[in-house]
Every structure is written in C-alpha cells, then in structure tokens.
Amino acid sequence: MTSQDQRSVVDRRAHSDHTSMFLRMLVRAAVVRPGRAASALLAMVVAAAVATAMMNLYVDVQAKLRKEFRSYGANVVAIGKDGASLPADALSKIEGVLGGRGMAVPFAYVVARAASGQSVVVAGTDFARVQKLDRWWSVNVWPDGPHQALVGMRAMQVVSPAGQPFDLTFQDRAIHLEPAGTLQTGAAEDSRVYLPMAEFLAWSGVQPSTVEMAANGTPDEVNATIQQLANALPTADVHPIRQIVEGETRVLGKTRSTLYASAVLIILTAALCVLATLTGWVFDRRRDFAIMKALGASERMVGGFFAAEAAALGAVGAVLGFAIGIGIAAWIGRVNFNASVAPRLSVLPYVFAGSICVALLAAIVPMSLLRRVQPAIILKGE
Amino acid sequence: MFVRLLYESFRRQKRRKLLAGIAITLGVAVATAMIAVATDIGDKINRELRTYGANLLVTPQEDTLDVEIGGVNLKPPSDGSFLNETDLPKIKGTFWRHNILGFSPMLPVSVSVANSTGTKDASLVGTYFAKKLTFGKDEFTTGVRTTHPWWKVQGDWPADNSSDVLLGEHLAAQLAEHSGSLLTIDGQPHRIAGILSTGGPEDDQIVAPLSVAQRVLGKSDAVRRIYVSALTKPEDALARRDPKTMNPELFDRWYCSPYVESIAYQLQEAIPHSHAEQIRQVAQNEGTVLSRIKGLMLLVTLAALFASALAVSAAMATAIFERRREVGLMKALGAGNFAVAALFFAESTLLALFAGVAGFFAGSFLAHRIGRSIFDSQITIQPVLFPLILAIAIIVTFAGSAAAIRRAVQFDPVFALRGDA
Numbered sequence: 001m002t003s004q005d006q007r008s009v010v011d012r013r014a015h016s017d018h019t020s021m022f023l024r025m026l027v028r029a030a031v032v033r034p035g036r037a038a039s040a041l042l043a044m045v046v047a048a049a050v051a052t053a054m055m056n057l058y059v060d061v062q063a064k065l066r067k068e069f070r071s072y073g074a075n076v077v078a079i080g081k082d083g084a085s086l087p088a089d090a091l092s093k094i095e096g097v098l099g100g101r102g103m104a105v106p107f108a109y110v111v112a113r114a115a116s117g118q119s120v121v122v123a124g125t126d127f128a129r130v131q132k133l134d135r136w137w138s139v140n141v142w143p144d145g146p147h148q149a150l151v152g153m154r155a156m157q158v159v160s161p162a163g164q165p166f167d168l169t170f171q172d173r174a175i176h177l178e179p180a181g182t183l184q185t186g187a188a189e190d191s192r193v194y195l196p197m198a199e200f201l202a203w204s205g206v207q208p209s210t211v212e213m214a215a216n217g218t219p220d221e222v223n224a225t226i227q228q229l230a231n232a233l234p235t236a237d238v239h240p241i242r243q244i245v246e247g248e249t250r251v252l253g254k255t256r257s258t259l260y261a262s263a264v265l266i267i268l269t270a271a272l273c274v275l276a277t278l279t280g281w282v283f284d285r286r287r288d289f290a291i292m293k294a295l296g297a298s299e300r301m302v303g304g305f306f307a308a309e310a311a312a313l314g315a316v317g318a319v320l321g322f323a324i325g326i327g328i329a330a331w332i333g334r335v336n337f338n339a340s341v342a343p344r345l346s347v348l349p350y351v352f353a354g355s356i357c358v359a360l361l362a363a364i365v366p367m368s369l370l371r372r373v374q375p376a377i378i379l380k381g382e
Numbered sequence: 383m384f385v386r387l388l389y390e391s392f393r394r395q396k397r398r399k400l401l402a403g404i405a406i407t408l409g410v411a412v413a414t415a416m417i418a419v420a421t422d423i424g425d426k427i428n429r430e431l432r433t434y435g436a437n438l439l440v441t442p443q444e445d446t447l448d449v450e451i452g453g454v455n456l457k458p459p460s461d462g463s464f465l466n467e468t469d470l471p472k473i474k475g476t477f478w479r480h481n482i483l484g485f486s487p488m489l490p491v492s493v494s495v496a497n498s499t500g501t502k503d504a505s506l507v508g509t510y511f512a513k514k515l516t517f518g519k520d521e522f523t524t525g526v527r528t529t530h531p532w533w534k535v536q537g538d539w540p541a542d543n544s545s546d547v548l549l550g551e552h553l554a555a556q557l558a559e560h561s562g563s564l565l566t567i568d569g570q571p572h573r574i575a576g577i578l579s580t581g582g583p584e585d586d587q588i589v590a591p592l593s594v595a596q597r598v599l600g601k602s603d604a605v606r607r608i609y610v611s612a613l614t615k616p617e618d619a620l621a622r623r624d625p626k627t628m629n630p631e632l633f634d635r636w637y638c639s640p641y642v643e644s645i646a647y648q649l650q651e652a653i654p655h656s657h658a659e660q661i662r663q664v665a666q667n668e669g670t671v672l673s674r675i676k677g678l679m680l681l682v683t684l685a686a687l688f689a690s691a692l693a694v695s696a697a698m699a700t701a702i703f704e705r706r707r708e709v710g711l712m713k714a715l716g717a718g719n720f721a722v723a724a725l726f727f728a729e730s731t732l733l734a735l736f737a738g739v740a741g742f743f744a745g746s747f748l749a750h751r752i753g754r755s756i757f758d759s760q761i762t763i764q765p766v767l768f769p770l771i772l773a774i775a776i777i778v779t780f781a782g783s784a785a786a787i788r789r790a791v792q793f794d795p796v797f798a799l800r801g802d803a
C-alpha cells in the first residue's frame with residue numbers, strides 16, 4: 001500500500017461524518033448474525049400483520065355487513081299521504097336523491113274482482129327491480145311476456161286453481177291474464193297478483209302509491225337521505241321501516257363490539273410477543289454493548305444506537321407486516337363475504353407508530369438493566 | 383436425579399419461569415376467551431336477530447284471501463275462519479318449545495271511535511302484550527313485547543286483563559288524543575294507556591288486549607293469526623326437502639332439527655286446523671347474516687390462536703436460549719442429548735400445565751366479561767373446552783420449545799461454557 005493510498009483512506013475517513021459509521025454498525029449488526037435478527041424481525045412482521053388485518057377488518061367489515069343486511073330489503077318507504085297516489089315524477093326524484101347509493105321499487109295497488117266474485121289485491125311493479133330488492137321472494141318463474149302475471153300462493157287458489165288463464169275486473173275494465181309463476185313469501189304478498197307496471201297502468205290507470213327503497217349507508221346517512229326525500233316529495237310520507245333499521249343497528253352494534261374486543265385482545269397479544277422477543281434479542285447482545293462501552297462510547301451514544309436499531313427493526317417490520325396484513329384482510333373478505341376488502345392506507349400510520357413504540361419499549365427495558373452492569377463483568381462472561 | 387433437577391430448576395429460576403409462565407397464561411387466556419366467544423356467538427347473534435320480529439306465521443287452514451293494502455285489511459272482519467285462543471299454550475308443548483322465544487296472537491276488527499272532535503272509523507287489533515300463560519307445569523310470558531321489540535310506547539303498556547288500549551301515533555294526532563284520556567270505542571269508554579309508534583301500519587290503528595277485540599267481534603275464543611318468534615338453524619339441503627318424501631329415519635332427523643320448516647310443521651301439529659308458514663323476509667335472511675358473522679368470528683379466532691401460539695413460542699424460545707450454559711455444563715458432566723432434551727421438555731410441559739390452567743380460568747373470566755358487556759348475557763363455556771385448551775397449551779409450548787431445545791442440545795459444550803454464544 002503506497003503512502004498516497006494511505007493518505008486517501010485517512011482523508012476519506014476524516015471527511016466522512018459519524019452517521020456513516022452509525023449506519024454501518026446498524027446494518028452490520030443485522031448482517032453478521034442474521035439468525036437472531038431475523039427471528040426478532042419475524043415476530044415484528046407477524047405482529048404488525050395481525051394488527052393491520054384486524055384494524056382493516058374492523059373498519060371495513062361494518063360496510064360489508066351493512067351490505068348483507070340490505071338483503072332484508074327496503075329500509076325506507078315513501079307512501080302517498082292519506083292513500084293518494086304519488087306524483088308521476090316521484091320515482092325519478094327518488095332515484096335522483098339516492099344517486100346510485102340504493103334502490104327504489106314502485107308499487108301500485110287496486111282491489112279487483114276475480115271471476116268468482118272474490119276480491120283480490122292486484123299490484124303493479126317493476127319485476128327487474130323487485131328481483132334485486134326482495135331477494136327472499138320465492139318465485140318459480142318470473143313473468144317476462146305480455147299478459148303474464150305473478151300470482152301469490154294463496155291468490156292462486158282463488159283466481160286460477162288449475163293454473164288456467166283468468167280474468168280480473170276493476171271498475172268495469174277487464175284484463176285477461178296468464179299465471180306465469182307463483183310467489184311465496186309467507187306474508188301479505190301471498191294473497192296478491194302482481195303485474196308489470198306498464199300493463200297495470202294501461203288497465204287500471206292507477207299511479208303508484210308506494211315506493212320501497214333500500215338506502216345504503218350508516219344510520220346517519222340513511223336519516224339524511226330520508227330528510228332529503230321528504231323535502232323532495234312534499235305529498236308523500238317518507239319514513240324508515242323501524243323493524244329493519246332497528247334490527248340492523250342492534251346486530252351490527254353487537255358484532256362490532258365483539259370484533260373490537262377481539263381486535264384489542266389480539267393486538268395486545270401480538271405486542272406482548274414482540275416485546276418478549278425483542279427484549280431477549282437486545283439482552284442477548286450485551287457483549288456488543290460492553291465492547292462499545294469499553295471502546296469509550298458514551299451512555300447516550302450506546303443508548304441511541306440500540307434505540308435506533310430497535311426503531312429500524314420496528315419500521316421495517318411494520319412495512320412488511322402491513323403488506324402481509326392487507327393480504328390477510330383481503331383473504332378473509334374473499335372467504336367470508338365474497339368481496340374484496342379495500343386496503344386502507346389510513347391504518348398504516350397507526351401500525352407504523354405502534355410498531356416503533358413497542359420496539360423502543362422492548363429496547364429500553366434491557367438497556368436500563370444493562371446500564372448498571374460494568375462492561376468488564378459482561379465481557380468476562382458472568 | 384431427574385426429578386430433583388426439575389424441582390431445583392423451578393425453585394431457583396423463579397423469575398425466569400414466572401415470565402415464561404405469564405406469557406403462556408396470557409396466550410392461553412386470549413385463546414380460551416376467543417374460542418368461548420366464537421362458539422357461543424351463533425346463539426347470541428341468533429337472539430339479537432329476533433329483533434327483526436317473528437319468523438313464523440300461523441293462520442287458519444281454510445282462510446279466505448286477505449285483501450290488504452299497506453297493512454289495512456279491507457276484508458270484512460267476520461269473514462273467514464279463526465283459530466282458537468285456548469289452543470295457544472300448546473305452542474309451548476311442541477318439541478322445540480325452548481327455541482320458541484315468544485308468540486303473539488292478532489285479531490283485527492273494525493270499530494268506530496268517538497271523542498269530542500267527532501267519530502271516525504278505525505281498525506283495532508287485539509293481541510297479547512306480556513301475557514302470563516301456563517302449559518302443564520311451565521309458566522311463561524309472551525306477547526308483542528317479545529315478538530315485536532321495535533314497538534315503542536309513550537306512556538304505559540296496557541295490562542292484558544284490562545280494557546285499556548294503545549293508540550297509534552298517526553291516529554292519535556288525527557284525534558288530538560294523548561295517553562291517560564278516555565276514548566269511546568263502539569260505544570264503550572276505554573282508557574288510552576299509551577301512544578304507540580311502530581313505523582308500520584299500527585301507527586294508524588288501535589292496539590288492545592285480545593279480549594277487547596273478541597268482545598267487539600262477538601266471538602269469545604277467536605284469533606285471526608299468530609306470529610311466532612323462534613330460534614332456528616340456517617336452512618340446508620335437508621331443510622328444503624318435502625317431509626312427505628322422506629323415509630322414517632330421515633324424517634326423524636328433519637323433525638328433530640330446529641329448521642324453520644320443521645318448527646312450522648310442529649306448530650301445525652299443535653294447533654288444530656292451522657297452517658304455519660315461515661315469513662321468508664325474516665327467516666331466509668337471518669341464515670345468511672348469521673353464517674357471515676359466525677364465519678368472521680371463526681377467522682378472527684384463528685388469528686387470535688395464531689397470535690397467542692406465537693407469543694407462547696417466543697417466550698419459550700427466549701427462556702431456553704438463555705440457558706445454553708446450563709446445557710453445556712450438563713453435557714460436560716456426561717449427560718446425553720436425550721437426557722437434556724427430556725429435562726427441557728418436562729419443564730415445558732409442567733410450565734404449560736400450570737400456566738394453561740391459570741390461563742383457562744383467566745380466559746373464562748374474560749369471556750364472561752365480554753358476554754356481560756356486549757350481549758348482557760352469560761357466555762357458556764363448554765366443559766370440553768378445558769382439556770382441549772390444556773392440550774393446545776402443551777402442544778404449542780412443545781412446538782415453541784422444540785426448535786430452541788434442538789439448538790441448545792446441538793451446541794458444543796466447550797463454546798457454551800466459554801460463553802461464545
């Protein structure tokens with residue numbers, strides 16, 4: 001080695017700042033003994049992943065469950081005041097207010113007479129929409145042609161016991177219908193005959209008096225929607241269907257609380273696990289600690305080094321764990337709800353901060369224990 | 383010698399053993415609590431789902447067609463046939479009586495109401511509010527307060543043996559009446575006990591004790607329909623089959639499962655001349671919601687088990703890793719790999735047993751607290767959970783220690799004693 005070379009090395013070392021040495025120590029600590037560092041990092045990653053998955057689920061699952069609850073059908077209903085029909089543009093106004101965040105189905109009713117002289121309720125509606133809103137309707141064949149009707153189980157016995165075509169009369173106007181399919185719900189629908197809205201209007205001339213709606217969103221959002229609808233339709237009485245709304249609020253509330261309690265328990269356990277592993281890891285490196293002190297490093301310098309190391313471990317673990325946790329949450333969403341759980345970046349800062357806090361906490365405990373010990377005793381191996 | 387080593391290890395390293403023990407206890411406690419909650423949540427949520435109201439409807443078999451729009455029946459009230467009120471307690475005599483949480487009979491009639499502002503036609507529904515009934519030795523209370531939990535009353539609920547009534551809130555506004563005043567219904571004065579708000583057709587009606595409606599109709603034992611609220615099992619392929627096509631063995635299995643269909647069948651058997659039908663909106667949807675929530679809790683429980691297994695293994699690994707020196711000494715004195723490993727495994731098992739028992743009770747307490755604060759009811763802890771949890775604790779502790787023990791055993795005693803870890 002020439003003196004030229006030697007000077008350049010000295011130069012380089014003199015001009016490089018302390019951070020590069022600090023960084024080198026950080027990196028080398030992990031590189032030289034990968035096993036221990038890896039096991040500490042693994043604990044960190046797993047804990048961060050579980051925490052991320054739980055937080056993500058907790059935030060997202062409510063929206064998912066709310067969607068499930070919409071299978072109960074309408075939660076809001078608009079009825080013309082005192083039994084009057086709704087204005088002709090009511091449905092388009094309602095759709096404007098809902099704006100894609102819900103569904104609306106119109107219903108018009110008249111009492112018609114069957115050939116036998118019995119009264120039967122005939123309803124006009126939009127079958128395509130009903131199929132989506134009232135998914136519990138048990139229908140064998142949905143009507144799709146002219147003069148085809150959907151007949152309730154009980155109405156069937158009155159109007160068409162053998163499944164033959166039948167006539168209905170309303171205000172001296174008759175309509176000839178063919179029973180396309182039967183409907184079973186176990187409620188009032190079983191006693192009715194359903195027609196497509198256009199055909200119903202042409203026959204009876206009666207406009208829809210009821211619009212049933214499934215409005216998505218939190219209870220506050222639904223209430224705001226109801227308020228808007230009431231303003232848009234002054235001639236209608238818009239109210240929530242309490243049976244549906246209260247049931248949903250209650251079941252959702254309980255599920256949320258259970259999930260919250262579980263999430264807290266799981267995150268605590270994971271944090272505890274990291275704490276135990278990291279404490280062991282730092283404790284294990286008491287020799288490094290002693291050597292640094294023997295070489296003249298100050299308490300603050302050593303403390304800062306270990307803290308930085310723990311923080312770096314926490315940060316790397318948090319980022320890796322976040323990615324895995326998002327994956328777990330997405331998998332749970334797919335398995336349980338058949339829908340993807342959207343990754344929530346808003347969770348990241350919490351996971352990040354939490355991981356670093358736990359890592360630092362895990363470093364501080366063994367550090368304060370080691371501070372009291374003379375380096376010579378540790379190096380002697382006692 | 384082995385026993386003494388074991389004993390001394392626990393006696394001398396109290397602090398270290400305590401730390402590992404605490405980690406296992408906590409892990410087991412979380413696992414116990416989560417399993418207990420997950421196994422019981424189906425039942426708990428099922429009960430909460432009953433907030434949606436009755437899932438079964440019993441009507442007379444030979445009933446005429448309902449002419450009903452928006453909950454207002456346009457059919458003459460005396461038309462059609464009726465069920466007998468005296469048959470009602472038999473509902474509690476069916477096979478699945480414990481699953482039937484409540485039932486309410488309904489009898490709608492037309493009345494004219496009169497007060498100082500004039501007269502008006504309205505419908506009156508007779509029902510039970512919270513009626514005490516007996517069947518055999520069983521005493522139970524049932525009525526709309528159980529089956530229609532979303533009904534809200536301003537004022538008081540009427541007593542079932544009184545002639546007080548509830549006035550729907552729309553009707554009350556139209557009549558300018560309030561609770562406590564007197565209302566003339568078909569010439570008879572009735573006290574308004576409270577104003578009823580349901581968000582449904584009852585807001586325009588009068589709801590009265592069943593006997594009041596029967597007096598108006600002039601049929602002392604009549605009931606038009608019965609709403610039944612029952613805890614059911616989600617529908618599956620067997621539930622949907624027609625019981626007439628089943629062989630006796632299959633029929634027994636169907637009959638003894640709390641499907642909504644089989645409960646409907648049993649209600650039909652119990653009440654003469656009746657037809658029971660599931661209310662599909664309520665009955666069909668609760669299965670989906672229930673299975674979603676149960677699935678979610680199952681997956682969350684898996685995550686909890688995983689996290690607690692990890693915590694236990696981490697604690698064990700750390701505890702054993704710290705004892706390499708001891709291993710070195712034992713090996714230097716001539717102990718074989720097997721003897722060393724056996725000692726460590728014995729220690730782990732003992733630790734897992736103690737900590738597992740402590741963790742089980744801590745976890746039971748935790749589950750109890752969760753049940754109390756969230757569901758206002760006890761979470762039942764199946765006794766079979768105890769051996770299961772202990773087995774899990776031991777297996778997890780074993781698995782957690784195995785890697786660390788293997789490494790400790792393979793370590794060269796010379797290096798271990800010199801302290802070159």
